[in-house]
Amino acid sequence: MRHFLIPAALLLALAGCKQRDPAALERFRRQFVFKVLALNPVNATMAGYHQHQEAALDELWPDYSPTGIQKQRDFYREQKSRLKAFDRASFTAADNADLDLVASQIAVGEFELDTQQTFRHNPVSYVETVGNGLFTLYSTGSASKEKRYSAIVARLRALPAFLNTAADNLQDSNPVWTRVAREENQGNIELVDKTMRDEAPPSMRAQYDEVAAAALASLRSFDDRIASLKSTGDGGWRSGAERYRRKFALVLGGGVTPEELLAGAEAALKATRRKMFDLALPLHHKLYPAHRDPVDLNLIVGEVLDRIALQHSTEQSYFADARQTLEEARQFIARSGQIPMPKRDSVSIIETPVFMRGVYGVGGFSPAPVLEPATGAFYWLTPLPADWPKEKKESKLREYNRYGLRLLTLHEAIPGHYLQAEWANDIQPESRRVLRGVMGSGVYIEGWAVYATETALDAGYMDHSPELRLTFLKQQLRAIANAILDIKLQTTAFTEAEALDLMLNRTFQERSEAEAKLQRAQLDSCQLPTYFAGYREFVRLRDKVKARQGARFQPVEFHRRVLEAGPLPMATLDQYLAGTPADAPER
Ligand SMILES: [Zn+2]
Incomplete structure (x- = not known):
């Protein structure tokens, strides 16, 4: 002893x-x-x-x-x-x-x-901080309108000082960031000058007008400051290989290098195109009996996708149709028993707020605040802008056709982002919920949405429709291309022409969509690969747990456990599942 x-x-x-x-x-x-x-x-x-x-x-x-x-x-x-x-x-x-x-x-x-050091080099970050800081108070929250406006007034009063600091900090920018920052700053000016002013409670209007005058003057002089920033040149937005590698490790969780992900994405691109060809060929026979099958993959798949796209909503029915897809998804997921439904059901589908439509041109998801989970979540759907020419509207309706609109709902709402966020909003204790909800992993979040969409299709959503599967694979190609674009654009001299060629000629994207994606790829790094990387990690994790559990493996149980854990980095999630008793190997 x-x-x-x-x-x-x-x-x-x-x-x-x-x-x-x-x-x-x-x-x-x-x-x-x-x-x-x-x-x-x-x-x-x-x-x-x-x-x-x-x-x-x-x-x-x-x-x-x-x-x-x-x-x-x-x-x-x-x-x-x-x-x-x-x-x-x-x-x-x-x-x-x-x-x-x-x-x-x-x-x-x-x-x-x-x-x-975004605060020294990127004017967009300040502009978006201003927009979010005002718009969140304006549009959401459990407090009364008067209370929210009194916070808005206080933030407007403090805005000139905030923008002065921003102007002092900023050293340089590049043409892309400068252009986007000025466009979005214009949006902030409109928000302050029109939207929020029009909605101000009458009792607070005089106070609002007073602080808005100084705030608007500072937003306008900030625009001049952005315009005068020293330029780092046309490629100034590129991270460079070394810096990118470090950020990539932090965002993607360290288990994978840019080279490995790029190689995986290029292999997946080929395999997915092959799968699409195999799916499209019998449909092509049916839809175009007069055509002799050309050997060209792009042509066969493209023609089938064109025909599928004809089944779409009208401008008038777009919203009602989307609502219908939400109801369908809710019922299917509950019935299929593969993915557990959360206890709350608080999602509603609304029009994307006007000032978010630059970023969320199609749709998006806005979760309930982690500390106020009962206030409700929103599935945003962006309406067709009234001033668009007929042809442009048609093109969007074709893209978000009968199948595309359903896939959007699966991704953004159920079983994708909404379902996941609702489970995460039940995490206890509160400190853990905030940690995982606010500082959680984007790889988990986007990976889950893609993986869960595929799980719904595998479980027989829309009766195993080959048209739906083909449309899903087209979206997978987009996720794969996102990863390739980010890695190549940020770390090499990959040109705009090469990027457009990848999107237009190998992944069936429309030009307007491809151009918007290119801009997004130049604004930020390491976000675009999260869809493909996260999807791949979820599949890998499921297969690993399945191999470990053998006959005891139940998909619904696996999904419940990853949803209850919330958005952890994938390597951490893996360790967590392996380290908790429900997963221990049988003795
Ligand atoms: Zn998403």
């Missing part, structure tokens, strides 16, 4: 600095997530976090002054050392997943502050 006791005591002494108390971990997690939100009050508003100690967050902007930037650096450094104090071995798999997520959040924060 003596022999045992002495080393044990020694061990305890040595481990004196190691933290094993679950209550300490909960305190750490809480202070971490709420401090991160407090550092970016615009994100806090979106998460439904309104008050941090004495600060009314809805009235504030992020602090990008030199002092504010230093505070952020100090915060991350301090958190990093606190994180090291936890004795990983004595915590549960779920707690360890949280510690991983905190570590990755710190790494992302430090990368931004020290390497990427």
